[in-house]
Amino acid sequence: MSSKTGDDWSPRQRSVKRPVLIAAAAAAAAAAWWWTDSAPYPYAQHWLLDLPLPFLTNRRLDALLAVRPGERVLEVGPGTGLQALHVAGGLGAGGRLDIVDIQQPMLDHVMRRAAATKISPIVPARADARDLPFEDGSFDAAYLVTALGEIPDPGAAMREIRRVLKPGGRLVVGEFADRHYVPLVTLLGYANAAGLRPSARLGPPLAYFARFEPPSGDAI
Ligand SMILES: C[S@@+](CC[C@H](N)C(=O)[O-])C[C@H]1O[C@@H](n2cnc3c(N)ncnc32)[C@H](O)[C@@H]1O
Structure with a gap:
């Protein structure tokens, strides 16, 4: 009885097997990169950020963030400004939106717009x-x-955001089921560890906004 060891393959079978193995190895490498890569969203693909995501609308963000003229608001990870330009428009002349990003080209892009x-x-x-x-x-x-799922330690980022929030402040997190997706249950864990309690949610589980607040009367 013969077994198909490497030497038993015919030249034709070998010529088929090699590309299949290379393709499988490439697919495995791509999958490993997809799930483990935590690099920030590449600026070279910034045009994709201008496409609004289903359910993560600025109207829903407004409903939870509820900014008022004169407030000081922080956005972390603005990308090309899909939300920033909208939110800043509601702050009036006395208000201010601070945008923080790890990539200077993203900030420059928002400022040009x-x-x-x-x-x-x-x-x-x-x-x-x-x-x-x-x-x-x-x-x-x-x-x-x-943005949260791109940050290497999302829990640390949540603690840091909570630190810079005023007592009675509010934090809204939007998440979409892309490869850096943070499921709601995971987010609730980060929030709880950071001393923030959930107060509202909009949207389905795969494209949601969630609002958090420090417990009332809580000093930072
Ligand atoms: C997928 S984009 C989201 C952009 C925008 N919020 C939107 O919905 O279109 C994520 C943004 O987070 C930024 N980012 C990633 N890691 C970061 C970090 N550790 N600190 C600050 N910003 C970060 C990226 O540079 C990028 O601009």
Whole structure:
């Protein structure tokens, strides 16, 4: 009885087997990269960020963030400004939106768009979400949309955002089922560890916004 060891393959079978093995190895490498890569979203693909995601609409963000004129608001990971330009428009002349991103080209992109639309109160800062360059209790509200899962330690980022929120402030997190998706149950764990309690949610589980607040009366 013969077994199909490497030497038993005919030349034709060998010529078929080799490309299949190479394709399988490439697919395994791609899958490993897909699930483990935590690099920030590449600026080279910034045009994709301008396509609105289903359910993660600015109207829903507004409903949970509820910004008021004159407030100081923080966005972490603005990308090309899909949400930033909209939120800044609601802050009025006395308000201010601080945007923090690990990639300078993303910040530059938002600022070019803001200049073109004459939306003024946007202040960029290049920084890591795990080490925000702000004093404790600086912000009335903060938000991040499809950014948390790109940050190497999302729990640390949640603690840092909570630190810079004023007592009574609010944080809105938007998540979509892409490869950096943070499921709601995981997010609730991060929030709980950071001392934030959930107060509202909009959207289906695979494309949701969730709002969190420090417990009432809680000083930072
Ligand atoms: C997928 S984009 C989301 C952009 C935008 N919020 C949107 O919904 O279109 C994620 C953003 O988070 C930024 N980011 C990734 N890791 C970060 C980190 N550690 N600190 C700050 N920003 C980060 C990326 O550079 C990118 O601009």
